[in-house]
Amino acid sequence: xxxxxxxxxxxxxxxxxxxxxxxxxxxxxxxxxxxxxxxxxxxxxxxxxxxxxxxxxxxxxxxxxxxxxxxxxxxxxxxxxxxxxxxxxxxxxxxxxxxxxxxxxxxxxxxxxxxxxxxxxxxxxxxxxxxxxxxxxxxxxxxxxxxxxxxxxxxxxxxxxxxxxxxxxxxxxxxxxxxxxxxxxxxxxxxxxxxxxx
Numbered sequence: 001x002x003x004x005x006x007x008x009x010x011x012x013x014x015x016x017x018x019x020x021x022x023x024x025x026x027x028x029x030x031x032x033x034x035x036x037x038x039x040x041x042x043x044x045x046x047x048x049x050x051x052x053x054x055x056x057x058x059x060x061x062x063x064x065x066x067x068x069x070x071x072x073x074x075x076x077x078x079x080x081x082x083x084x085x086x087x088x089x090x091x092x093x094x095x096x097x098x099x100x101x102x103x104x105x106x107x108x109x110x111x112x113x114x115x116x117x118x119x120x121x122x123x124x125x126x127x128x129x130x131x132x133x134x135x136x137x138x139x140x141x142x143x144x145x146x147x148x149x150x151x152x153x154x155x156x157x158x159x160x161x162x163x164x165x166x167x168x169x170x171x172x173x174x175x176x177x178x179x180x181x182x183x184x185x186x187x188x189x190x191x192x193x194x195x196x197x198x
Contacts, residue, residue: 008044009035023150026056037081050074050082061086109193113163119197122164124148126157127190141168145178152187159190169194 012028013035021029027047034043050072054060060082063071068079117123122139124147135155139162140147148160160182164170170178170192179189 008042027051029057030060033082033085034078037078046074061089109191112161113193113195117163117195120165122162122168122170124151125161125163126151126155127159127161128156129158131159139164143174144170145174145181148178149181149185152182153185157187159188161190162192163195164193165195165197167197 012031015023016032024032027044027050030050031043031047034047038046050060051057053072054063060068063083063086065076065079065083068074068082069076072079074082112125116125116133116136118138122141122144124135124137124139124144125133126135128134134157135151137151144162148162151157152160160178162170175189175192182189
């Protein structure tokens with residue numbers, strides 16, 4: 001029995017626009033990438049197969065074009081497109097210095113700010129149990145509790161650091177709510193740093 005995927009591509013794009021990648025399963029992230037290579041094809045089944053064969057998005061992003069051609073049974077065009085995504089992810093990781101670096105925040109806040117803060121933005125830093133950086137992203141303006149919780153659960157983070165300019169500082173009530181919510185999932189707010197900007 002075949003599954004009707006009509007409208008699926010539009011629903012997936014709308015979900016990405018409304019919620020970002022945090023709510024996506026690995027095969028759905030791969031589907032979005034495949035839309036670039038195969039703009040007029042139903043890629044759901046292919047995305048499932050690729051995800052299963054390489055262990056999800058992380059495994060796919062570690063493969064180069066020749067490995068994809070050898071192991072994934074995809075066309076050269078698809079392999080070239082997916083390997084370009086992987087190259088961009090690796091380059092961004094290297095440039096942002098996120099690759100498993102240890103980060104001691106106590107007494108080293110200026111170094112943290114220097115390494116990851118973007119002027120005028122609210123930034124979220126997630127740390128693993130060994131205090132290694134496992135995720136850095138912008139935080140949207142407005143309430144942050146649900147956004148932070150989704151990312152903590154997705155990345156299985158142990159600690160949270162927020163960096164905010166004064167004009168976008170997180171108020172005490174929301175920080176208290178965030179601490180309580182994190183405590184419920186065995187994570188902790190390591191620090192909420194407010195940065196004075198000129």
